[in-house]
Amino acid sequence: MTARPPLAALALAAALHAPSARAAGEAPLTRLPYTPGLDPAAMDRAADPCVDFYAFACGGWLAKNPIPPDESRWGVYGKLAHENRQLLWGLLEEAARPGPSRGDAARQAGDYFAACMDEGAVERAGAAPLEAELRQVRALRSKRSLAALLGRLQPSLGDELAFDLSSEQDMKDATRVLAVLSAGGLGLPDRDYYLKDDARSEEIRARYASYLEGLLRLAGEPPEAARAGARTALRLETALARAALSRVDKRDPYRVYHRLGLGQLQALTPSFDWRAYLAAAGAPRLRVFNVTEPAFFLELEARLAEEPLEAWRTYLVARLADARAPYLSRPFQEAHFAFHGAFLEGVKEDRARWKKCVAWVDRDLGEALGQLFVARAFAPAVKAQVEDLTRRVERAMARRIAESPWMTPATQRAALAKLALLRNKIGYPARWRDYRRLRLDRGDFFGNVARTGRFETARQLAKVGRPVDREAWDMTAPTVNAYYNPQLNDMNFPAGVLLPPLWDPSLDLAPGYGNTGGTIGHELTHAFDDEGRQFDGRGNLRGWWTPEDAAEFERRTACLVEQFGRYPAVDEVKVNSRLTVGEDVADLGGTTLAYLAWQEATRGQPLAPRDGLTPAQRFFVGNAQWACENETDEAKRVHAVTDAHSPPRWRVNGLFANMPEFREAFACRAGQPMAPEHVCRVW
Incomplete structure (x- = not known):
């Protein structure tokens, strides 16, 4: 792996050790600037x-x-989101200063931010934080053991490796939370990128293979092995993509609801040891699942049967390196940005570190950060005005x-x-999420990312078998967006x-x-x-339209x-x-x-x-x-x-x-x- 010169690394560490580092021309905000609601x-x-x-x-x-x-796009929403991030930057710099006056939310968000902003520590660590996961992959001795390995790795990574295990409200019984297994494991933005044969798609796949080759070399693979490994990873991803549903197909809720017991799931994929997987994932008691795309898991079974063990090792190393690259040292970050940002999105420069860190705090500790944002930026009168408007x-x-x-x-x-049954949530949750059981370390940014991922997976899986929490939010308070949840039959309008x-x-x-x-x-x-329209007022998937009206x-x-x-x-x-x-x-x-x-x-x-x-x-x-x-x-x-x-x-x-x-x-x-x-x- 290419290392940064020691002197440059020391200079970087000195400049960025404290979370008060400034990007040129930008500064944290203590209050949001005003832009009129109609600008002539x-x-x-x-x-x-x-x-x-x-x-x-x-x-x-x-x-x-x-x-x-x-940026790849810049609009009124994006500008407001940027200003919100600048305000959050200022709030996080305050929260990152240790002191007895910090509450739980400020301490958690501030410590995560401080670790993220310590670029010197990130550079000194190099690829070492990834090595523990890579050692597990390289120690894989049989395809039968793959299930337990994925069970150990996936909780901190979501859908980056082959598929994802989480939970969701049961579409056919809105009072119940069900475990859900969904398709994943792709590095390109959509399954269509693997399947189209136009010139641009072929160019993207060629550049993606080169990107994977570079990642494998950074992960320690020799040049020839990295080149062959990139082709192997792309071949496996293409097979999985071919079996996945299109985004249009996934708009039909009936296409993504297939309730299977553990025995049925095991029969669907006999080569994959689901009990070993669930035990390793910390969810050994799960017995019923919504398998959103059975054809995808049939293809997973075929790949397990036909691909050699080394192909699976290579695929996992490539996916791990791609998923973890933003949190590693500069060579990984630069490779990730060059493909995903510059090539795919047309972005000219990578984002300043503070922007990334604010975004990651919002993703991983959003309801701790949201408390700070609401206290500073969201007036109670606005909530009342929007309630009346709603x-x-x-x-x-x-x-x-x-x-x-x-x-x-x-x-x-x-x-x-x-x-009449529709519910409105305006501004922020009635009850903030509790992160006290999450361990954060100001000196271990990579570990914080992995631990927050595992914390969120455990939180999701703990919902299975419990009553549905109708107060939960899927967006954080600073978010400049809104959404409707058909299963909860509620509208959600964050303060942002x-x-x-x-x-x-x-x-x-x-x-x-x-x-x-x-x-x-x-x-x-x-x-x-x-x-x-396919869900009723209580969130159940059922036909409540007359055939004439539906037509x-x-x-x-x-x-x-x-x-x-x-x-x-x-x-x-x-x-x-x-x-x-x-x-x-x-x-x-x-x-x-x-x-x-x-x-x-x-x-x-x-x-x-x-x-x-x-x-x-x-x-x-x-x-x-x-x-x-x-x-x-x-x-x-x-x-x-x-x-x-x-x-x-x-x-x-x-x-x-x-x-x-x-x-x-x-x-x-x-x-x-x-x-x-x-x-x-x-x-």
């Missing part, structure tokens, strides 16, 4: 809103906000269902019953997505209802999109599939609208609901133009400006395959072209691009 300077008023509304709402922003060299959006949905011209009374009643410019209480209601109201409506509509729903969503499938994602690549249809339905339904909620909230109030825009125009500009974003062509190609959302331009133009409220607000003439003759409408 972000607009391009020379653009015709009836021809290209995205350019009209975002043209100024796109021109003034080039992609930073360490109720108004829900009332709008109730009216849409009750007045639906295409739903029969039986389905309407069932839909309204589901809506409820700050200016997304929710700006200092402005009139139009931009905020357009933006945050649209987000709330979007998540609510997911309860009735192509996936969410009409499919016809209406097919309109969006056809519309968005015409749009370019990048160059010759079109939007995969069969993948994005759920998000497209949610965008259209959500903005419609938000508009109705805004009308209700302002009924009887005098509304005046501002910034040269009527109130209705401010609603639509406020809605669109969340989507202002620049992105590298390389990243666009990745997201065309992996992202269930349409590109930002089409999440604005494709959406508003279907809304008569929009064309009325901007007096668009019939036949203009934003006022087509034929429109789609689901909700």
